[in-house]
Amino acid sequence: MLIVTGATGRLGALIVDRLLERVPPAGIGVSVRDVSKAAELAERGVRVRAGDFTEPDSLKYSFEGAERVLVVSAAIRGGGALTANTAAIDAAREAGAERILYTSHQAASPTSLFPPQRVHAATEEHLQRQGVPCIALRNGFYASALGPYIGAALETGTLAVPQDGLVSWTAHEDLAEAAAIALTEDAALEGNTPQLTAPHTLDFADVAETLSRITGRTITRVVMDDSEWTSAAVAGGMPRPAAEFALTMFAASRNGEFNVTDPALEATIGHPAKTVHEILEAAIR
Numbered sequence: 189m190l191i192v193t194g195a196t197g198r199l200g201a202l203i204v205d206r207l208l209e210r211v212p213p214a215g216i217g218v219s220v221r222d223v224s225k226a227a228e229l230a231e232r233g234v235r236v237r238a239g240d241f242t243e244p245d246s247l248k249y250s251f252e253g254a255e256r257v258l259v260v261s262a263a264i265r266g267g268g269a270l271t272a273n274t275a276a277i278d279a280a281r282e283a284g285a286e287r288i289l290y291t292s293h294q295a296a297s298p299t300s301l302f303p304p305q306r307v308h309a310a311t312e313e314h315l316q317r318q319g320v321p322c323i324a325l326r327n328g329f330y331a332s333a334l335g336p337y338i339g340a341a342l343e344t345g346t347l348a349v350p351q352d353g354l355v356s357w358t359a360h361e362d363l364a365e366a367a368a369i370a371l372t373e374d375a376a377l378e379g380n381t382p383q384l385t386a387p388h389t390l391d392f393a394d395v396a397e398t399l400s401r402i403t404g405r406t407i408t409r410v411v412m413d414d415s416e417w418t419s420a421a422v423a424g425g426m427p428r429p430a431a432e433f434a435l436t437m438f439a440a441s442r443n444g445e446f447n448v449t450d451p452a453l454e455a456t457i458g459h460p461a462k463t464v465h466e467i468l469e470a471a472i473r
């Protein structure tokens with residue numbers, strides 16, 4: 189049985205959708221925190237069992253009979269993500285999985301300025317030590333992460349954020365398709381840390397220009413000083429820890445950490461990756 193975690197989240201749900209095009213439902217199991225959120229999958233014949241990475245014993249049940257497990261990384265603030273994700277990987281091996289996949293990030297690195305990338309790097313290290321064939325899918329930065337910034341830009345006509353850098357913004361849909369293929373076709377990807385990114389890189393000035401083209405209005409990119417932006421974000425209601433976390437993303441971005449593209453994603457899915465223009469156009473409509 190192929191087990192997918194995080195199937196009630198955005199990426200995991202799309203992965204299961206794509207898997208259902210390739211594998212009969214009885215061959216798919218999902219491990220989710222809240223089975224009631226996966227009722228539709230159960231109706232479609234997918235095995236739905238409760239499992240929480242922070243309660244590893246629960247994974248013995250949800251991973252039972254696993255031949256392959258795709259661990260969709262859990263984002264847990266406050267230092268728990270590494271423990272949770274490595275617990276899921278351990279549980280996959282203990283369940284007898286012959287292949288373990290993990291959704292990492294294109295910029296996974298122990299020295300990243302963006303803390304989640306350090307967690308991914310440490311999780312990848314743990315994964316490679318399992319003695320089981322494994323793949324860390326190094327997913328490109330989700331284009332959906334632009335959402336909170338473009339909302340304000342559309343209201344004010346100004347995309348005012350700290351200095352950033354080029355990013356290979358990538359669509360959930362393309363990453364999900366690649367993950368479903370990786371889970372079902374051993375030779376689909378080369379190496380055990382494939383970089384799965386869209387082929388274009390854009391910074392926020394490019395995003396502002398894209399928004400202007402889509403809306404027919406002028407959206408102006410304004411570079412804000414880090415502390416000025418933090419104060420404005422907090423004054424606008426963003427909790428200070430969230431604003432400081434966002435700043436680390438800008439710091440990593442202007443450090444060039446997300447300025448990476450790789451042909452592996454398009455080669456795997458066999459069609460062009462969605463562009464930021466397409467993604468934003470669909471999101472705004």
Ligand SMILES: NC(=O)c1ccc[n+]([C@@H]2O[C@H](COP(=O)([O-])OP(=O)(O)OC[C@H]3O[C@@H](n4cnc5c(N)ncnc54)[C@H](OP(=O)(O)O)[C@@H]3O)[C@@H](O)[C@H]2O)c1
Binds near residue numbers: 195
């Ligand atoms: N590539 C990128 O740019 C990027 C950006 C942001 C995040 N990420 C990573 O990619 C992952 C998937 O993205 P997404 O868009 O699908 O996020 P999402 O919609 O927030 O889904 C996250 C999934 O993780 C599950 N989860 C959270 N804590 C868990 C735990 N303790 N045990 C088991 N499952 C747990 C959630 O379960 P519930 O449905 O019960 O909440 C949810 O299904 C994120 O969790 C994060 O690690 C990547």
